[in-house]
Amino acid sequence: MKRLHFYLLFLLLVPFNINAETRLPVVSIIIDDLGQDLQAAQQVIDLPGSVVSAVLPNTKHAQQVAFLTHYSGKEVILHQPMQSVAGNRLGGGAIVLDMTRQQVWKTLESNLNKIPFAVGMNHHMGSLISQHPGHMSWIMEYLKQRSDLFYIDSRTTKETVAQQLASEVGVRNTRRNVFLDHDVTEQAISYQLHRMIRLARRDGSAVAIGHPFPETISVLRREIPHFAEYGVRLVPVSEVIALRNGEKSRVVEVAGKAK
Numbered sequence: 001m002k003r004l005h006f007y008l009l010f011l012l013l014v015p016f017n018i019n020a021e022t023r024l025p026v027v028s029i030i031i032d033d034l035g036q037d038l039q040a041a042q043q044v045i046d047l048p049g050s051v052v053s054a055v056l057p058n059t060k061h062a063q064q065v066a067f068l069t070h071y072s073g074k075e076v077i078l079h080q081p082m083q084s085v086a087g088n089r090l091g092g093g094a095i096v097l098d099m100t101r102q103q104v105w106k107t108l109e110s111n112l113n114k115i116p117f118a119v120g121m122n123h124h125m126g127s128l129i130s131q132h133p134g135h136m137s138w139i140m141e142y143l144k145q146r147s148d149l150f151y152i153d154s155r156t157t158k159e160t161v162a163q164q165l166a167s168e169v170g171v172r173n174t175r176r177n178v179f180l181d182h183d184v185t186e187q188a189i190s191y192q193l194h195r196m197i198r199l200a201r202r203d204g205s206a207v208a209i210g211h212p213f214p215e216t217i218s219v220l221r222r223e224i225p226h227f228a229e230y231g232v233r234l235v236p237v238s239e240v241i242a243l244r245n246g247e248k249s250r251v252v253e254v255a256g257k258a259k
């Protein structure tokens with residue numbers, strides 16, 4: 001009889017635990033500016049969990065980093081250089097204000113061809129371009145017709161219209177909530193990481209962007225294995241987009257109807 005009780009208890013607990021795990025608030029972490037330093041990129045790819053690689057197109061190891069990321073089962077996105085208000089140096093493949101629609105599309109095409117398996121993009125710098133509805137709508141039109149890539153608004157300016165234009169054109173999109181390493185000390189990075197976790201626990205999800213600094217990699221290597229204890233789950237950024245846009249519930253609904 002006792003054994004039966006245990007068995008029933010087991011049956012009750014197992015599905016409950018699986019649900020509890022999948023219902024945890026989710027976080028996603030994107031590491032920008034990859035492609036120049038192969039060793040740093042490899043350290044990012046080797047982090048435990050689904051950390052996303054954002055690769056600069058005109059860098060020495062762009063293609064290799066994209067391959068390595070994809071074949072380790074993680075998501076890779078194009079880190080598109082875009083003109084900033086301050087006029088920061090952008091490297092090759094940048095989108096600037098005096099480009100025509102045709103030039104913007106050509107630039108995106110050439111950049112995406114350098115990042116195999118890219119499932120979406122975010123922007124590098126871009127505080128000027130991301131305020132411009134014209135250029136942003138051209139970018140979104142391109143993403144829409146090219147295998148439905150998504151857009152993560154890096155939010156390098158409060159005036160950004162990236163998400164608004166993405167939604168108007170019908171491109172899946174979401175935004176960055178936290179920058180992990182504006183201040184490149186392990187203490188500050190750890191503080192921002194826990195801020196990301198608090199936001200996720202409050203709102204259900206949070207997206208953070210960091211850079212391949214040794215300090216950032218070290219904090220992530222130490223902290224990611226504890227995410228379940230902190231009550232969050234690290235997921236690919238596409239999963240956050242699906243969750244925020246209610247795609248999950250739609251999938252469940254359709255599956256339910258099919259029965």
Ligand SMILES: [Zn+2]
Nearest residue numbers: 032033124125
């Ligand atoms: Zn960047």
